[in-house]
Amino acid sequence: MTQESITKNTKISPTDKKLLRKLYLRSLTIGAPLQYANEYGSGFEYSILPFIDHYYKNGSEEKRQALKRHIVFYNITQYVGTFCQGLVASMEKQASQHEDYDVSSISAVKASLMGPMSGIGDTLFWGILRVIAAGVAMTFGMQGNVLAPFVFLLIYNIPAQWCRWEMTKLGFTVGSEYITEMYSSGLLTIFTKAARTLGLIMLGGMTSSLVQFKTKLVFHVGGGQVINVQNILDSLLKGLVPLLITLGCYWLIAKKHVNFTVVILGLIVFCILISALGIA
Numbered sequence: 001m002t003q004e005s006i007t008k009n010t011k012i013s014p015t016d017k018k019l020l021r022k023l024y025l026r027s028l029t030i031g032a033p034l035q036y037a038n039e040y041g042s043g044f045e046y047s048i049l050p051f052i053d054h055y056y057k058n059g060s061e062e063k064r065q066a067l068k069r070h071i072v073f074y075n076i077t078q079y080v081g082t083f084c085q086g087l088v089a090s091m092e093k094q095a096s097q098h099e100d101y102d103v104s105s106i107s108a109v110k111a112s113l114m115g116p117m118s119g120i121g122d123t124l125f126w127g128i129l130r131v132i133a134a135g136v137a138m139t140f141g142m143q144g145n146v147l148a149p150f151v152f153l154l155i156y157n158i159p160a161q162w163c164r165w166e167m168t169k170l171g172f173t174v175g176s177e178y179i180t181e182m183y184s185s186g187l188l189t190i191f192t193k194a195a196r197t198l199g200l201i202m203l204g205g206m207t208s209s210l211v212q213f214k215t216k217l218v219f220h221v222g223g224g225q226v227i228n229v230q231n232i233l234d235s236l237l238k239g240l241v242p243l244l245i246t247l248g249c250y251w252l253i254a255k256k257h258v259n260f261t262v263v264i265l266g267l268i269v270f271c272i273l274i275s276a277l278g279i280a
Helices: 003-008 014-027 041-055 061-069 078-097 104-142 148-174 176-185 187-210 229-236 240-255 260-276
Strands: 218-220 226-228
Touching (some): 014 078, 014 148, 041 078, 061 078, 078 104, 078 148, 240 260
């Protein structure tokens, strides 16, 4: 039996559904054993351990090799990373049942998914969903509504956890054949680029609506004329100062590697200072 036919015949049995639920629950703790040596490698192995324990005999060389395969470096955005975990679990099951299965393909597929899936996951969840959830929650917060933090948690976590579970099942049923097809057809690359573009559009929209600056500076000149600095700034480019502030923060964090907390504290001090001086 070839690897292709094995993959096509993969079905979710009641036993596998039970194991998938365990994988999903364990994936919630994938970041707990984070370390620089292998990033989320330990958490990944802990997540798929129910499959390895079930399908490999205790004390066997095959099980030892399976455990060794997954203690190495791993890093994918957790909400879509369960696709990789489900896929690897499916491949490990096939490897345990067929002696001629090419186990090197398991590590190869796992490694090849890290870059593109992280690009998709980071864009969709860190770049889009988190910003949207925070924006909606801040609207409630500015109105003094105590539900603001709960709104954020619900808007973010409901789709995030739904995606985590669905990606777990999808990864298990898809099999390695379809991953190869997506790469060869260029579909995965197109989807990644589209997600990144959408993320940039959403970030631009959220920046223009949430980062605000209006100066109070006015200059009185002869003849009773008044120069309004804010009107001059708006005539140059609407939202010029918020754009410069956003780009400045990006430059400090991405280019100068200034700590995120330091940037936040600097913004707080800056806002207090210009407010005390009557500039804004």
